[in-house]
Amino acid sequence: MKRTAWNWNYENEQWTQLPGHLKHLPLFTRHFDLTSLFFRALWGLFLKGLAFRFWIKLQVKGDFEKLYAEQPRLLVISNHASHLDAVSIAAAVPFKYWLDLYISAAKDYWFANPLFTFFSKHCLGAIPIDRKDKKGEAIKLCTSLLNRLDRIWLLLFPEGTRSPDGYIHDFKRGVSVFAERTETPILFLYLEGNADLMPKGSAIPRPGRLVVHVGPVHQPAPIEEIDQAYRVWVTSINPNAYGPAPKA
Numbered sequence: 001m002k003r004t005a006w007n008w009n010y011e012n013e014q015w016t017q018l019p020g021h022l023k024h025l026p027l028f029t030r031h032f033d034l035t036s037l038f039f040r041a042l043w044g045l046f047l048k049g050l051a052f053r054f055w056i057k058l059q060v061k062g063d064f065e066k067l068y069a070e071q072p073r074l075l076v077i078s079n080h081a082s083h084l085d086a087v088s089i090a091a092a093v094p095f096k097y098w099l100d101l102y103i104s105a106a107k108d109y110w111f112a113n114p115l116f117t118f119f120s121k122h123c124l125g126a127i128p129i130d131r132k133d134k135k136g137e138a139i140k141l142c143t144s145l146l147n148r149l150d151r152i153w154l155l156l157f158p159e160g161t162r163s164p165d166g167y168i169h170d171f172k173r174g175v176s177v178f179a180e181r182t183e184t185p186i187l188f189l190y191l192e193g194n195a196d197l198m199p200k201g202s203a204i205p206r207p208g209r210l211v212v213h214v215g216p217v218h219q220p221a222p223i224e225e226i227d228q229a230y231r232v233w234v235t236s237i238n239p240n241a242y243g244p245a246p247k248a
Contacts, residue, residue: 036122043123044095052091055207060092062214072151075179078189079168080157082198084205092212103155104129146182166195167243171227179220188215190234
């Protein structure tokens, strides 16, 4: 039986002497931070009640309620073209499930200064991922979360970084590593319109429409199989998601 956050077994001092950017995670603190709950509730009201209702028209095509009942543990993957993407997915997921939604976020951006760190910790509940990590600490952290929590949806962007042109690029193998090591199924999401709303280099999102497509759940598999399955599904929605069709 998997351990929950409440009876976490600390294996070594790595987990007892945590850096500040991890101390907001209930898995490690063994309690819910009331400050984080307060600011996350405010952020949820702003996100769902204002930003993604009037500035960006958010449409969700799929049933998160059914998924939550049937799939307590998931790796959630999506295309990635802007800093708006993780926030958009959080806005699409019902607020009552947010405490089980863990968002992997680039440490060098989302934890780059005190303001961003506060927002990432207390509004997103983000997990900082060091993209220059040579010791595999990010892999250890994510696999620990997936192995020890009874209920977790862990959001990852398998392209590894934002698309420079808005099109979807080849997946990196990390998603398959996590899925196969922890026997965690993979949920496909596709964000339609994200590149237009906040292309790389933009400081703030533009008003517009965003569609979050909730796709199939794929069992753990090598990255080539995951990449191909995702490509087939996405191109059935948007044939140009991977680039314009070649001219005849």
